[in-house]
Amino acid sequence: MRSKAESVNRALDEAIPLTEPLNIHKAMRYAILAGGKRVRPILCLAVCELLGGEERLAIPAACAVEMIHTMSLIKDDLPCMDNDDLRRGKPTTHKIFGESVAILSGGALLALAFEHLTEANVSSDRMVRAVKELAKSIGTKGLVAGQAMDLSSEGLDHRDVGLEHLEFIHVHKTGSLLEASAVIGAIMGGGTEEEIEKVRNFARCIGLLFQVVDDILDETKSSEELGKTAGKDQIAGKLTYPKVLGLEKSKEFVKRLKNDAKEHLKGFDSDKVKPLIALANFIANRDN
Amino acid sequence: MRSKAESVNRALDEAIPLTEPLNIHKAMRYAILAGGKRVRPILCLAVCELLGGEERLAIPAACAVEMIHTMSLIKDDLPCMDNDDLRRGKPTTHKIFGESVAILSGGALLALAFEHLTEANVSSDRMVRAVKELAKSIGTKGLVAGQAMDLSSEGLDHRDVGLEHLEFIHVHKTGSLLEASAVIGAIMGGGTEEEIEKVRNFARCIGLLFQVVDDILDETKSSEELGKTAGKDQIAGKLTYPKVLGLEKSKEFVKRLKNDAKEHLKGFDSDKVKPLIALANFIANRDN
Numbered sequence: 321m322r323s324k325a326e327s328v329n330r331a332l333d334e335a336i337p338l339t340e341p342l343n344i345h346k347a348m349r350y351a352i353l354a355g356g357k358r359v360r361p362i363l364c365l366a367v368c369e370l371l372g373g374e375e376r377l378a379i380p381a382a383c384a385v386e387m388i389h390t391m392s393l394i395k396d397d398l399p400c401m402d403n404d405d406l407r408r409g410k411p412t413t414h415k416i417f418g419e420s421v422a423i424l425s426g427g428a429l430l431a432l433a434f435e436h437l438t439e440a441n442v443s444s445d446r447m448v449r450a451v452k453e454l455a456k457s458i459g460t461k462g463l464v465a466g467q468a469m470d471l472s473s474e475g476l477d478h479r480d481v482g483l484e485h486l487e488f489i490h491v492h493k494t495g496s497l498l499e500a501s502a503v504i505g506a507i508m509g510g511g512t513e514e515e516i517e518k519v520r521n522f523a524r525c526i527g528l529l530f531q532v533v534d535d536i537l538d539e540t541k542s543s544e545e546l547g548k549t550a551g552k553d554q555i556a557g558k559l560t561y562p563k564v565l566g567l568e569k570s571k572e573f574v575k576r577l578k579n580d581a582k583e584h585l586k587g588f589d590s591d592k593v594k595p596l597i598a599l600a601n602f603i604a605n606r607d608n
Numbered sequence: 609m610r611s612k613a614e615s616v617n618r619a620l621d622e623a624i625p626l627t628e629p630l631n632i633h634k635a636m637r638y639a640i641l642a643g644g645k646r647v648r649p650i651l652c653l654a655v656c657e658l659l660g661g662e663e664r665l666a667i668p669a670a671c672a673v674e675m676i677h678t679m680s681l682i683k684d685d686l687p688c689m690d691n692d693d694l695r696r697g698k699p700t701t702h703k704i705f706g707e708s709v710a711i712l713s714g715g716a717l718l719a720l721a722f723e724h725l726t727e728a729n730v731s732s733d734r735m736v737r738a739v740k741e742l743a744k745s746i747g748t749k750g751l752v753a754g755q756a757m758d759l760s761s762e763g764l765d766h767r768d769v770g771l772e773h774l775e776f777i778h779v780h781k782t783g784s785l786l787e788a789s790a791v792i793g794a795i796m797g798g799g800t801e802e803e804i805e806k807v808r809n810f811a812r813c814i815g816l817l818f819q820v821v822d823d824i825l826d827e828t829k830s831s832e833e834l835g836k837t838a839g840k841d842q843i844a845g846k847l848t849y850p851k852v853l854g855l856e857k858s859k860e861f862v863k864r865l866k867n868d869a870k871e872h873l874k875g876f877d878s879d880k881v882k883p884l885i886a887l888a889n890f891i892a893n894r895d896n
Contacts, residue, residue, distance in 0.1 A: 341756035344748055395715065400707035419688035420759055423711070424752050427683065427718065431747035434722050438740045444732035451739050452726045459719035460632055464712050468629040471708055 321362055321598060327375065328361040329353070331383050335436060347417040347425035348432075352390040354408045355547075359530070359603065360385040360498060364505035366595040367519050370588060373509025380440040381450060381508050385501040387433040388454065392463055392497070394426040401471070409547035430458070442508055450504045457500035466493025473559055486559045487528070494534070495527030518584055522596065525581035530603050532574055535560035536567065537608065545608055578604045609650055609886060615663065616649040617641070619671050623724055635705040635713035636720075640678040642696045643835075647818070647891065648673040648786060652793035654883040655807050658876060661797025668728040669738060669796050673789040675721040676742065680751055680785070682714040689759070697835030718746070730796055738792045745788035754781025761847055774847045775816070782822070783815030806872055810884065813869035818891050820862055823848035824855065825896065833896055866892045 336348050361382030368378035397404040397412040399419065404412055414422035437450055456462060469489045473481065502523035506516045539562045561570040581600045585593045624636050649670030656666035685692040685700040686707065692700055702710035725738055744750060757777045761769065790811035794804045827850045849858040869888045873881045 339748075341748055341753050343760070344752060344756045348748075391715075395711060398708075398711070400711065420686075421756070423683060423686070423688065424755055424759075427679075427715075428747045428752040430715070430718055431743045431750075431752070434739055435743035435747060438736050438743070444736045448726050448732045448735050448739075451722055451736075455719045455723035455726070459716045459723060460627075460629055460636075462719075464632060464716040464719070465629050467712055468632045468709070471712075472631070 321595065321602065324362045324365045324375070324595075325358040327365070327379060328358050328382050328386060331379050332386060335383055335387075335432065343417065343421055344425050344428055347413055347421050348390075348429055350416060351394055351413045351425065352386065352429070354410055356386075356390075356408055357602075357606070358386065359599070360389050360501040362599060363498065363523065363526075363596075364501040364508075366599060367502045367505030367511075368509035370519075370592045370596060371506055371509035371511040371515055373505075377440060377442055378505050378508040380436045380438075381504045382501075384433040384437045384454065385497060385504065387429040387436065388458060388463075389497060391426040391429040391433075392467075394422050394429075396467070398422065401467075404549055406547070406549050437504075440508060446507050446510070450507050453500050453503050453507065457496040462492055462496030462500070464492075466490070466496070469493075470558070476559065481559060481564075483564055486561065486564055489559070490528060490531040491524070494531045495524060498527035498530065499523040515588075518587070522581050522584040525577050525584065526600050526603055529574060529577040529581060529600070532561045532570055532577065533604060533606065535562055536570055536574070537606075539567070541608065547608060574604055609883065609890065612650045612653050612663070612883075613646040615653070615667060616646050616670050616674060619667050620674060623671055623675075623720065631705065631709055632713050632716055635701055635709050636678075636717055638704060639682055639701045639713065640674065640717070642698055644674075644678075644696055645894070646674065647887070648677050648789040650887060651786065651811065651814075651884075652789040652796075654887060655790045655793030655799075656797035658807075658880045658884060659794055659797035659799040659803055661793075665728060665730055666793050666796040668724050668726075669792045670789075672721040672725045672742060673785060673792065675717045675724065676746060676751075677785060679714045679717040679721075680755075682710050682717075684755070686710065689755075692837055694835070694837050725792075728796060734795050734798070738795050741788050741791050741795065745784040750780055750784030750788070752780075754778070754784070757781075758846070764847065769847060769852075771852055774849065774852055777847070778816060778819040779812070782819045783812060786815035786818065787811040803876075806875070810869050810872035813865050813872065814888050814891055817862060817865040817869065817888070820849045820858055820865065821892060821894065823850055824858055824862070825894075827855070829896065835896060862892055 332352055336345055338345055364382040364385055365375050365378050369375060393407060394413045396402050397407055398414055405415055406412065434451060437454060438447055440447060466489050470493055499520055502519045503516055506519045538560065565573065578600055582597060585596060620640055624633055626633055652670040652673055653663050653666050657663060681695060682701045684690050685695055686702055693703055694700065722739060725742060726735055728735060754777050758781055787808055790807050791804055794807045826848065853861065866888055870885060873884060
C-alpha cells in the first residue's frame, strides 16, 4: 500500500506543476498534496493489478479519482457547505487562499481529472467507459446526490429518519467514488464484465465500511487525532451510524461489512487479492 | 440558427429530468433553460454539418458545451466571485436556490457534460479526443485561467496593463469554450486535421469578437436591455476593451475580427459556411 501511495503522490506532483495561473495551481497542490490516505487511488491500482493489468495503466485513473476526491473535500469545507477550518491536520483550502480561489481550484481539479484520464495508455473503448463511470459517480446519481441529501438532512431527528436514509447519503457521498475507483481500475486492467461486477460489489461494501468507521471516529476521537474537526457531525446535527444504531451495533456492522467485502473477492487469485484485503482491513481498523 | 437552438433546448430538457435530488435538478434546469443565445451549441452543430456530419452526431456535445457554459455562469455570479443578482433577465441561481445548491448544481452540470459527451453515436477515438478537448478548455489552460486572471485584475488601472493582459483574460474566459465547441463539432463531424485547425482559428476570432462586443454592450446598454447587470465591469473596476482602446477603436476592432473570422472559412463549401457566417454576424451585431 505504501509503495502505491508513493507512486500516486509522485504522479500527482507531476500532474499539477507550479505554472500560471500560479495561485490556482498552488491551491490545487496545497489541497491534494496535503497527505490523505490515498484509499481511492490505491484501490484503483490494486484492482487493475488483480485483473492482470500493469500498475502504470491505471496511474492516470488513480490520480483522476484522487483529484475528484480532493475537489469534493474543498467544496464540502466551504463556508456555505460544512464551513470547516481544518482538513488533514491543516487549515482548509479556502482558509488559506480565499473562497473564490478555492472554488476555481476545485473546478480545475475536476476538469484535470477528465483530462488526465484520457492520458492512460489503454484503448479508446476502455477510456470512454472509464470517463462515463467517473462522470456518473460525481453527478446527481452519485456524489452530488449524497451531498444534497446530507445538506437537506441537517437538523433532522434520528428518530424521524431510518437507516435507509442514512445509507442513501453514504452510498452516494462516499460510496460512489470508491466504487468508481475500483471499477475504473478493473476497466483499465481489462477485466471481464463478470469481474467488473464482482469488484463493484466489493467496492460497495468497503465504501459503506469506510463511512461507518468515519462516523465512529468522528464520535470517539479528538480533532488532533483525526487531523480534521472531530464531533462536527454531532454539532451540525448530522445523521451518523452511532446516532442511529448506537456505538456497539455500529462496530458489529463494521465487522459484517468487512467480511461481506472479502466474500466478493472469492474466485480471484488468492495472492493477488492480498492488497485488497489489506485495504479492507486498513479501512476497518484505521484510527484517523 | 433558430432551429438549431430549438434542437438543443429539447435535448437539454430531456437530459436533465426533474428526478431526485429534486432541488439540484430544479436548480440545474433553472440555470440552463432560462434562455440564453445558445451560441456555443449552435457553433458546435454548425461546424459538425460544415464537415459533412449529421446534426444528431453533435447534439450530445452541443448540450455538453452549454452545460459547461451554464456552470461557469453559476460560478461567476456567486457572492465570492462577481456577486451578481441578475442573469438572462432573471435572479441568479444562488439567489433562488441558495449558495450551496448553486455550487452543487454547477458541479453536477460539469459532471453531466462529460457523461453526456460519451452518449454521442461516434467512434471511441473521436469521443476520447472530444473529452480531452473539453477538459482542457475548462481547466487551468482555459476557463479557470481566465477567471483567475480576471479576479486578480480587479481594481487594476488600465494604464498599468496592456491589451495583451486583457486579451489573455478573454481568450481564456470566453474564447476557450467557444473554441472547444467548434473543435468538438469538427471532431464529431469527422473533420481532417487541417479542417479542425481552420475551424479552431475561426472560433478564436469569434471568441474574441464575442467578448469585445460584450464589453461594448456592458458600457452602452441598460440592465433591462441586457437581461443582466449593466455597467458592472466598470463598477467592479474590471478591464474592458472600451476602457483600454476607447469606444470607437473597439468598434473598429469588432469589424476587423469579423472579417478575420470569415477569412478562415475560405476553402469550405460556400453553402455550408452560411450558418457560421450568420453566427459571426449575429455575434458582432447583437444588442444584448
